[in-house]
Amino acid sequence: MYKFNISEKLGAHRISVTILLLIPLIILFFASFLIGRYPISPPDVITVFISKILPVQSTLPPSLETVIFQIRLPRILAAMLVGASLSIAGAAFQGLFRNPLVAPDKLGVTAGAGFGAALAIILSLGAVMIQIAAFIGGLIAVTLTYLLSRTFKGTSMLTLVLTGIAVESFFAAMIALSKYVADPYLQLPTIVFWLLGSLASVNNQDLLMMGPPIIIGIIILLMVRWRINVLSMGEEEAQTMGVDTKKLQAIIIISCTVISASAVSICGIIGWIGLVIPHVARMIVGPDHKVLLPASIILGAFFLLLIDDISRTITSVEIPLGILTAIIGAPFFLYLLGKSKEVWS
Amino acid sequence: MTPLLEIKNAQFSYNGKENIFENINFSVSNGDVFCILGANGTGKTTLIKCLNGLMRLDSGEVLLNNKNIYSLSHSEIAKNIGYIPQVHTSTFPFKVMDVVLMGRSPHLDIFESPSEKDYELAENSLKSLNIWHMKDKPYTEISGGEQQLVFIARVLAQEPSILILDEPTSHLDFGNQIRTLDIIEKLAKNGLSIIMSSHFPDHAFISANKVAIMKDKKFIDIGHPKKVINEFNMEQTYGINVKIVDVNGRKACIPLKIK
Numbered sequence A: 001m002y003k004f005n006i007s008e009k010l011g012a013h014r015i016s017v018t019i020l021l022l023i024p025l026i027i028l029f030f031a032s033f034l035i036g037r038y039p040i041s042p043p044d045v046i047t048v049f050i051s052k053i054l055p056v057q058s059t060l061p062p063s064l065e066t067v068i069f070q071i072r073l074p075r076i077l078a079a080m081l082v083g084a085s086l087s088i089a090g091a092a093f094q095g096l097f098r099n100p101l102v103a104p105d106k107l108g109v110t111a112g113a114g115f116g117a118a119l120a121i122i123l124s125l126g127a128v129m130i131q132i133a134a135f136i137g138g139l140i141a142v143t144l145t146y147l148l149s150r151t152f153k154g155t156s157m158l159t160l161v162l163t164g165i166a167v168e169s170f171f172a173a174m175i176a177l178s179k180y181v182a183d184p185y186l187q188l189p190t191i192v193f194w195l196l197g198s199l200a201s202v203n204n205q206d207l208l209m210m211g212p213p214i215i216i217g218i219i220i221l222l223m224v225r226w227r228i229n230v231l232s233m234g235e236e237e238a239q240t241m242g243v244d245t246k247k248l249q250a251i252i253i254i255s256c257t258v259i260s261a262s263a264v265s266i267c268g269i270i271g272w273i274g275l276v277i278p279h280v281a282r283m284i285v286g287p288d289h290k291v292l293l294p295a296s297i298i299l300g301a302f303f304l305l306l307i308d309d310i311s312r313t314i315t316s317v318e319i320p321l322g323i324l325t326a327i328i329g330a331p332f333f334l335y336l337l338g339k340s341k342e343v344w345s
Numbered sequence B: 001m002t003p004l005l006e007i008k009n010a011q012f013s014y015n016g017k018e019n020i021f022e023n024i025n026f027s028v029s030n031g032d033v034f035c036i037l038g039a040n041g042t043g044k045t046t047l048i049k050c051l052n053g054l055m056r057l058d059s060g061e062v063l064l065n066n067k068n069i070y071s072l073s074h075s076e077i078a079k080n081i082g083y084i085p086q087v088h089t090s091t092f093p094f095k096v097m098d099v100v101l102m103g104r105s106p107h108l109d110i111f112e113s114p115s116e117k118d119y120e121l122a123e124n125s126l127k128s129l130n131i132w133h134m135k136d137k138p139y140t141e142i143s144g145g146e147q148q149l150v151f152i153a154r155v156l157a158q159e160p161s162i163l164i165l166d167e168p169t170s171h172l173d174f175g176n177q178i179r180t181l182d183i184i185e186k187l188a189k190n191g192l193s194i195i196m197s198s199h200f201p202d203h204a205f206i207s208a209n210k211v212a213i214m215k216d217k218k219f220i221d222i223g224h225p226k227k228v229i230n231e232f233n234m235e236q237t238y239g240i241n242v243k244i245v246d247v248n249g250r251k252a253c254i255p256l257k258i259k
Helices: A002-009 A013-033 A044-053 A064-094 A109-124 A127-151 A158-182 A188-196 A205-221 A227-229 A235-240 A245-267 A273-285 A289-313 A321-338 B044-051 B072-080 B095-100 B118-129 B143-157 B174-189 B201-207 B231-238
Strands: B005-013 B019-028 B035-037 B058-064 B081-085 B164-165 B193-198 B208-216 B218-223 B243-245 B250-255
Touching: A013 A044, A013 A064, A013 A273, A013 A289, A044 A064, A044 B035, A064 A205, A064 A227, A064 A245, A064 A273, A064 A289, A109 A127, A109 A158, A109 A188, A109 A245, A127 A158, A127 A205, A127 A245, A158 A188, A188 A321, A205 A227, A205 A245, A227 A235, A227 A245, A227 A289, A227 B095, A235 B072, A235 B081, A273 A289, A273 A321, A273 B118, A289 A321, B005 B044, B019 B044, B019 B193, B019 B208, B035 B044, B035 B174, B035 B201, B044 B164, B044 B193, B072 B081, B081 B143, B095 B118, B095 B143, B118 B143, B143 B174, B164 B174, B164 B231, B174 B193, B174 B201, B193 B201, B201 B250, B208 B231, B218 B231, B231 B243
Parallel strands: B035 B193, B035 B208, B081 B164, B164 B193
Antiparallel strands: B005 B019, B005 B058, B208 B218, B243 B250
């Protein structure tokens, strides 16, 4: 009886909901190996994985192993990583800015990254350089937003968002300008496809490069997640509860920016996830960021993996992810808006 | 006895030209209930925000246990001073329990989450205010009076020695006003020092042992309520005629109709 009480106090039931959410993700993870042009059966996937862990001799052709580990695994991991990144960054930003309409791109990170990539494409740089340029572009845009907002009187979070909107539209214009001056046959299509988002060309090297910053950023956000509750009560109130708000805000902004910039540099601009998934997570586990952030990670990973699987299967030519997330995300968001009274008071 | 909180020659202005208040001096000790009265816009809230470091005085000192408050971090201040703002705008429908737990944050490291001990303290403070039954309700869906209790519970979980309340009764109905004052009085009896602002001189009679009247950037009078809240001072402060009556030993302040 006593023990039951304690677990209830610690909100264990809500944590277990988060663990329950993991089950569909794990199933989808394995199912995703079966999807693609090269047919692989479920027993083959299991055999290949077992042969990697246990010293069992696999009788399957090596090409199958190549497809699984060199092509499908990086893509599946990237989809999960990017989905998780955008979702946790969205959830953290919505708490930080106390605003349900904020997405991780609100401080200009995606627009900056998009311009960085477009510039690299115009300069005919290689794939790795495009990625690095996107990452740096994202960081520059957010730094610019932050520094500019500091020069205004009264550095409230609202000033920061408004500055972010201005910086975002500036970089959006720079992207448009890049498209305008780009070679219409060689460079323009590359820019357009990059901006629409795709995981088709993800390889293990991309993951090795962008995975660590994403994982470090996610770990830091998870470490401060309970404090986001306090911060979301308002800056002044949080201060009276002993929170060093400037420091916490900076930690959240830096983590979210590094995470989003890395995610965007892997797969281009993928909208909607950072906005919608935190709402879905909030409907399932409630507003407590202690549970909300882990739940957002799992749901975000699930959602983008699902979208990527759909994009790989429904047509012979892959539909860019940015299009699919919006086609599926927008109606879903409207549906949520209809139920929003339950989520937002 | 050395005072817990001491304010010396406090002066503040928003724009560097016109002072909101100046030459403010007072102190509170264990068990004091200090009430600040004054008309709308006299700077009561600004003064209160200077006491817990939310705003910075232009000159003068705020001493917490003889230490300058500006040399302390937010968490060091919050361990000693609890604060309930006049208005709270809610964003997320947190459960009452989660809101009360937030009071534990000055005692936790930036990367820490509440432990079992923190849950127990939050539980105790909810139980002490008889609102344990609403621990799982969203704090946005309870009445204003209940919400006030939740914020008091949160501040108690913070375990401060001083509690600052900015117009704690202004959004409450007649009954809840008196119930809140009763809670404030009990907290003071348990050794907590209270600083509050109010629009009701009666409330100072009911619960305070020290009262100050803020007018024209200064405290025009400060002392025991029976001395400070008199017909002359009330007229000066609010610009209306007031009659002070005695109801079975308790004084009350009756505003008269404007002729």
